[in-house]
Amino acid sequence: MAQMTMVQAITDALRLELQNDENVLIFGEDVGNNGGVFRATEGLQKEFGEDRVFDTPLAESGIGGLAIGLALQGFRPVPEIQFFGFVYEVMDSISGQLARMRFRSGGSLNAPVTIRSPFGGGVHTPEMHADSLELLMTSQPGLKVVVPSTPYDAKGLLISSIRDNDPVIFLEHLKLYRSGRQEVPEESYTIPLGKADIKREGKDISIIAYGAMVQESLKAAEELEKEGYSAEVIDLRTIQPLDIETLVASVEKTGRAMVVQEAQKQAGIAANVVAEIMDRAILSLEAPVLRVAAPDSIFPFSQAEQVWLPNSKDIVETAKKVLTF
Amino acid sequence: MAAKKSQQFDPVETLNAIEEKFEMVQVLNEEGVIVNEEADPKLSDEELQELMSRMVYTRILDQRSISLNRQGRLGFYAPTAGQEASQLASHFALEKDDFILPGYRDVPQLIWHGWPLHQAFLFSRGHFMGNQMPEGLNILPPQIIIGAQYIQAAGVALGMQKRKKESVAITYTGDGGSSQGDFYEGINFAGAFRAPAIFIVQNNQYAISTPRELQTSAKTIAQKAVAAGIPGVLVDGMDPLAVYAVTRDARERAVKGDGPTLIETLCYRYGPHTMAGDDPTRYRTSDIDSEWEKKDPLVRFRKYLEAKGLWNEEKENEVIERAKDEIKTAIKKADSAPKQTVTNLLEIMYEDVPFNVQEQLEIYKAKESK
Numbered sequence: 113m114a115q116m117t118m119v120q121a122i123t124d125a126l127r128l129e130l131q132n133d134e135n136v137l138i139f140g141e142d143v144g145n146n147g148g149v150f151r152a153t154e155g156l157q158k159e160f161g162e163d164r165v166f167d168t169p170l171a172e173s174g175i176g177g178l179a180i181g182l183a184l185q186g187f188r189p190v191p192e193i194q195f196f197g198f199v200y201e202v203m204d205s206i207s208g209q210l211a212r213m214r215f216r217s218g219g220s221l222n223a224p225v226t227i228r229s230p231f232g233g234g235v236h237t238p239e240m241h242a243d244s245l246e247l248l249m250t251s252q253p254g255l256k257v258v259v260p261s262t263p264y265d266a267k268g269l270l271i272s273s274i275r276d277n278d279p280v281i282f283l284e285h286l287k288l289y290r291s292g293r294q295e296v297p298e299e300s301y302t303i304p305l306g307k308a309d310i311k312r313e314g315k316d317i318s319i320i321a322y323g324a325m326v327q328e329s330l331k332a333a334e335e336l337e338k339e340g341y342s343a344e345v346i347d348l349r350t351i352q353p354l355d356i357e358t359l360v361a362s363v364e365k366t367g368r369a370m371v372v373q374e375a376q377k378q379a380g381i382a383a384n385v386v387a388e389i390m391d392r393a394i395l396s397l398e399a400p401v402l403r404v405a406a407p408d409s410i411f412p413f414s415q416a417e418q419v420w421l422p423n424s425k426d427i428v429e430t431a432k433k434v435l436t437f
Numbered sequence: 438m439a440a441k442k443s444q445q446f447d448p449v450e451t452l453n454a455i456e457e458k459f460e461m462v463q464v465l466n467e468e469g470v471i472v473n474e475e476a477d478p479k480l481s482d483e484e485l486q487e488l489m490s491r492m493v494y495t496r497i498l499d500q501r502s503i504s505l506n507r508q509g510r511l512g513f514y515a516p517t518a519g520q521e522a523s524q525l526a527s528h529f530a531l532e533k534d535d536f537i538l539p540g541y542r543d544v545p546q547l548i549w550h551g552w553p554l555h556q557a558f559l560f561s562r563g564h565f566m567g568n569q570m571p572e573g574l575n576i577l578p579p580q581i582i583i584g585a586q587y588i589q590a591a592g593v594a595l596g597m598q599k600r601k602k603e604s605v606a607i608t609y610t611g612d613g614g615s616s617q618g619d620f621y622e623g624i625n626f627a628g629a630f631r632a633p634a635i636f637i638v639q640n641n642q643y644a645i646s647t648p649r650e651l652q653t654s655a656k657t658i659a660q661k662a663v664a665a666g667i668p669g670v671l672v673d674g675m676d677p678l679a680v681y682a683v684t685r686d687a688r689e690r691a692v693k694g695d696g697p698t699l700i701e702t703l704c705y706r707y708g709p710h711t712m713a714g715d716d717p718t719r720y721r722t723s724d725i726d727s728e729w730e731k732k733d734p735l736v737r738f739r740k741y742l743e744a745k746g747l748w749n750e751e752k753e754n755e756v757i758e759r760a761k762d763e764i765k766t767a768i769k770k771a772d773s774a775p776k777q778t779v780t781n782l783l784e785i786m787y788e789d790v791p792f793n794v795q796e797q798l799e800i801y802k803a804k805e806s807k
Contacts, residue, residue: 141613146646146719169652170583170613170644198582201617236563237713238513238541239581378793407797409782414512414563416777419805 116296119289121263122152122228125270126190128300130160133188136274138165140175140192149194150230150289172198176205176227180213183223190274196231196283197240199248210279211254225280226273232285232324232374233421236414242286243411244323244375249281250352250384256280256305257352261326263294265349268303276305285324308355310362314344317435318362320385321372322348325404325422329372332427341435351381359385360393367398368434372427377405399437404430455663456656459671461703464678467732469740471678478682482747488529488677489742490756492521492735495545497760498554499708502561506712510768511561515542516708519675522734523639523702525549526680527607530688534604536575536593538586542639542706543609547576554767555774564777565785575604584614587623587636594632594697605691607635607684613644615658624665624699633691635684636699639674641706646720662699674702675732705729778805 116124129136138153144167147154157165168175172193179189193199199206206227213223233242249257258273258280260266266284273280311326312333321329326347333343344362348354363369369389371382382403389401404422412420466472480488499518505511517524520542528537528546537543537550544557551574559567560578568578580586590608597604614620615638627634638658642649655661662669668690670683680702687698707726709715742748779801783794790798 141644142646144647149645149715167647167651169616170647171616171618173618174616201582236512238563241581377797407779407783407801408793409779409786412563412779412782413565413568413777416563416779416782420779420782 113295114298115293116263116267117290117293118260118263118266118284119150119152121267121296122270122284123154123156124296124298125267125274126153126156127159129190129271129274130156130164132300135186135188136164136190137182137187138190138192139168139178141168141170141194143167143192148192152228152284153192172201173205176202176210179225179227180205180210180223183213183225184221188224188274190226190228193227193229195237195241196229196245197243199229199245203248206255206281207248207252211252214278215254222277223279224277226270226276226282227280228270228282228284230284230286230289232287233411233417234287234324236417237286238414239411242417244373244379244406246281246283246351247375247379247381250381254279255352256350257283258305258350259283259285259323260349261285261288261323261347263292263296265303265309265347267296268301269305269349271300272302272305275302280305283323287324288327303349306350306353306355308358309347309349310344310358311347312343312345314342314366316342316366316368317431318344318346318359318366318369319372319427319431320346320348320359320369322351322381323374325372325374328422328424329427331424332431335424335428336431341431343431348385354385354388356388356392359389363389363393364396367396368437369397369401370404370427370430370434371401372404372422374406374422376408377403378408399434402430402434456660459657459660459669461671461673462679462683463673463676464682465676465737465741467737469737469744471741476679476682478678478685480678480681482745485742485745486747486752488526488681489738489748491525491529491549492677492738493753493756494760495521495525496735497757498545498548498764501761501764503708503712505768511558512563513541513561514712515710516706516712517542517545519705519707519729519733520639520641521545522677522680522738523637523674523704524609526677527637527684527700527702530681530684531607532604534575534602535688536597536604536606538577538590538593538606538608539579540583540586540609540611540614541579541581542611544579546609547579550574550576552576554763555770558767558771559774562771564774565781566774566777584610584617584619584623586610587614587617588619588626590634590636591623591627591630591632594627594634594691595630598630598632603692605633605635605688607637609637609639611644612638612640612642612649612652612658613647614638615661616652621661621665624662624667624697627697628665628667631694631696633694634697635687635691636697637684638699638701639704640701641704643706643710643720645710645715648720657701659699659701665699667697667699669699669701671701671703674704675734675737677734677738705732780805
């Protein structure tokens, strides 16, 4: 075991998969010699050579198209989009092409591509660097979307993503890259995609979150405990597909639920979770399932982001509404 | 069987012939001596002094911005030192009615076009009031998405053509930006419509860490104009007179109805990509740095003007002091801007406010007026 930050756990997963499978290729903007702007690919080009870890010309659409082509040649590409705000540039490659490769070939061709990309607010980036655009991905059939919240999860989920034969979008929250360390096994291990994780057990309310909102929800749960409420915190980890089984079991136990997302309210990851709960567990509910989300503006100019981003206070406030309904 | 070369057409030879045509235009060499009389734009003494003043001012602005960023008094900042000739001499060839579509490093051109300095500082701090464009100022806020401005420039230029304006749209990106699809679409659309646009690629040799050689196998970026069927020029981007001359010519052609031009300015950024943690020592050697410092645009222009008796230490110090004063005043003005609220952000989302935003506006108004 070693103490690792999330970004170190990601580098570790990439290194192990480069070792494990000679078809794994890493490429993108500044991922080679520079080791990525967040150093997520630090040292990998040196260790594995320019043949397997390389810089591309600056074009996100090009990176997406290249990944598809390389997959057709039997490679297992792990491209990086430098910031997920740049995903609009590569939308056709992802949603118009990659997500449909299997379908449009009648199930005969796979596209085992894992696109890694940093996203998320709270670190004072300029425009288009922090937006939570995961809904663009989850609304596209054919993709799996993973958002880890801890170093341990990041490593196991990334290894699973790379080994998965379907395309995976792997989103790494900027604020979580170096915000904490955790014991992470040095050897390779996997965490299944599509499985949520109960980060804290509780019996009065299920707080469902992902990404940086898991930490905020855990903080909120501590606050709620002081007031005598026992909150269960579920980390979705994979937001497409959802782990319905875990969600329903939790709601059946607690009878109350709420969903927290960093994205704007109209970007309905949470809305989808609420709908699934309504479809499957409405008779277990003692109260409406409420949401905590950011307001429906463009991601704010950096000076206002601390107020704009949902936090543990907002979660406590909404939790009480659900608990006292 | 070995491939037989066609007698009529040898594509490799064609490529080589085209690439050789793109020689770098230079007027003023590193010693500050005119080496190309014919291309000398023959600026008046006052114009030469004004251009020098702007370059000196902008170098000071860059130094102050870096130090203000380090003190936490500015936010996002992309250093500009080394690119003064490329940025300011190209801008010097423009008129007030010309429209600038900048990249994120192109704050100096916006300032000299009329963007108030305190607004540039507010933009850096991530305050929406920085981006509120004063009436009649033909600029966009710095573009963050690499190359997106290129295709928009074709649109602005086409609009000018339709309105029968005698002005141009000018846009800037870097060597990295020339790899984006928007770059090709921009120059091709403008060419197809013969729209009055000027496309500048400031080739400062690195896209963050990625060296120019990795962007394209083309010998020059200027030659990419050939595929779009428009004129392309490679110019010494550390030479203010050459940059001015080729931009002025491009503007004249555009206004006359002869369509767009692609200009590649060979230059260098001395500083990091931005102030957010980039470390150039990971991808550049100090040898490369000092090689480019020898080409410095301020040094050669100063030598040239001093030899003509148009510049001296006193004049330079005057500009430096003025720059420092104005920066100080602008920072104070930026400090006095009201605190940005989420209410502000919701208010600027739509002209006709929809229900969801209205509902959230009420919530945040109540929260933020406490």
